Amino acid sequence: MKTIDLRSDTVTRPTPAMRRAMAKAEVGDDFYRDDPTVRALEERAAALLGKPAAMLVLSGTMGNLVSLLASTQKGDAILVAENSHIFVNEAGNLAAVGGLLPAIVSDPNGLSRPDQITAALRAKSVLYAPLSLACIENTHNAAGGRCLGPEETDAICATAHANGLRVHLDGARIFNAAVALGVPASRLAHEVDSVSFCLTKGLGCPVGAMVVGAQAFIDRARHWRQMVGGGMRQAGIFAAAGLIALDTMIERLAEDHANARRLAEILQECGFRLTFDAVATNMVFVEIPQRIIAPGALVQALKAEGVLVNAPRGRRLRFVTHVDVPAAVILEAGRRIARAVEAATPTIRQVG
Numbered sequence: 411m412k413t414i415d416l417r418s419d420t421v422t423r424p425t426p427a428m429r430r431a432m433a434k435a436e437v438g439d440d441f442y443r444d445d446p447t448v449r450a451l452e453e454r455a456a457a458l459l460g461k462p463a464a465m466l467v468l469s470g471t472m473g474n475l476v477s478l479l480a481s482t483q484k485g486d487a488i489l490v491a492e493n494s495h496i497f498v499n500e501a502g503n504l505a506a507v508g509g510l511l512p513a514i515v516s517d518p519n520g521l522s523r524p525d526q527i528t529a530a531l532r533a534k535s536v537l538y539a540p541l542s543l544a545c546i547e548n549t550h551n552a553a554g555g556r557c558l559g560p561e562e563t564d565a566i567c568a569t570a571h572a573n574g575l576r577v578h579l580d581g582a583r584i585f586n587a588a589v590a591l592g593v594p595a596s597r598l599a600h601e602v603d604s605v606s607f608c609l610t611k612g613l614g615c616p617v618g619a620m621v622v623g624a625q626a627f628i629d630r631a632r633h634w635r636q637m638v639g640g641g642m643r644q645a646g647i648f649a650a651a652g653l654i655a656l657d658t659m660i661e662r663l664a665e666d667h668a669n670a671r672r673l674a675e676i677l678q679e680c681g682f683r684l685t686f687d688a689v690a691t692n693m694v695f696v697e698i699p700q701r702i703i704a705p706g707a708l709v710q711a712l713k714a715e716g717v718l719v720n721a722p723r724g725r726r727l728r729f730v731t732h733v734d735v736p737a738a739v740i741l742e743a744g745r746r747i748a749r750a751v752e753a754a755t756p757t758i759r760q761v762g
């Protein structure tokens with residue numbers, strides 16, 4: 411039985427084209443800026459996001475960290491959503507490494523409206539950590555893979571800039587948003603000051619993320635990347651996969667979104683309730699039906715059927731679609747999920 415891995419789109423493996431490109435990549439020492447493949451990827455990423463410059467980093471987390479460091483001073487406050495990846499899932503690096511105070515926006519949709527910035531502003535005073543940056547996330551993972559549209563993004567940026575704040579976009583899955591909204595990624599990044607995006611999620615690369623912004627910002631970020639140990643040598647080996655990803659793996663994300671909608675229907679037929687109104691991109695969040703008393707038992711039953719999911723949070727379970735789970739496999743996943751639901755549902759025996 412072949413495993414169907416729906417834990418995350420990070421489980422995607424490099425495609426045959428990527429492996430070929432990696433094998434024959436032209437490389438050099440990137441410390442001397444001698445790696446032509448890294449430079450080509452950086453130029454391509456900058457162009458796609460409509461910004462002057464870009465830099466390859468080792469992960470989305472490193473991309474966000476060096477972006478924060480290059481946009482703030484130690485002791486600043488930064489606006490983050492309480493359910494954002496930067497606040498929750500990056501090991502507290504903003505505080506531990508950046509010396510930054512998180513100013514927290516509490517909203518299930520994350521930082522998605524200008525009034526959330528206005529509400530966080532304070533009069534200038536020696537009492538307060540200066541608020542210098544607002545962080546947005548698109549797509550927003552914990553909000554169900556929700557997209558932030560171009561007008562919403564522009565409005566947030568306008569309010570931030572009018573009040574002296576920069577805006578960083580955690581665009582780990584920015585191309586999922588662009589494809590779902592039918593706009594170029596550059597449109598979603600138009601007004602933001604910096605963007606980071608992942609090559610290793612739906613785009614399928616083995617390593618890497620990109621940071622994009624103005625040249626002076628990238629110059630500062632390059633210094634911070636070196637400080638946190640992210641300087642690289644012949645990184646063209648994996649940058650070659652990045653170029654293939656940007657050329658061939660973006661438009662196809664639409665398939666992942668269609669598969670997520672299909673999976674959502676199947677899950678509803680199996681008695682799950684969707685957590686969010688809509689399946690916006692490649693994630694399906696569901697509530698485990700009450701008749702399954704132990705959520706852990708369902709995860710075990712799924713595993714026994716060869717379907718992998720992450721541990722639930724409470725009764726909430728996430729399924730993520732990606733290139734290695736094509737439409738036919740989604741249907742097979744549906745059959746296995748139905749069996750797992752039966753296996754995890756306790757039967758009540760009549761006594762007497």
Ligand SMILES: *Cc1c(COP(=O)(O)O)cnc(C)c1O
Nearest residue numbers: 469470471472495551580582608
């Ligand atoms: C995955 C992810 C990151 C971090 O990327 P890594 O490459 O795993 O470090 C940042 N932000 C969001 C929204 C993510 O989903």
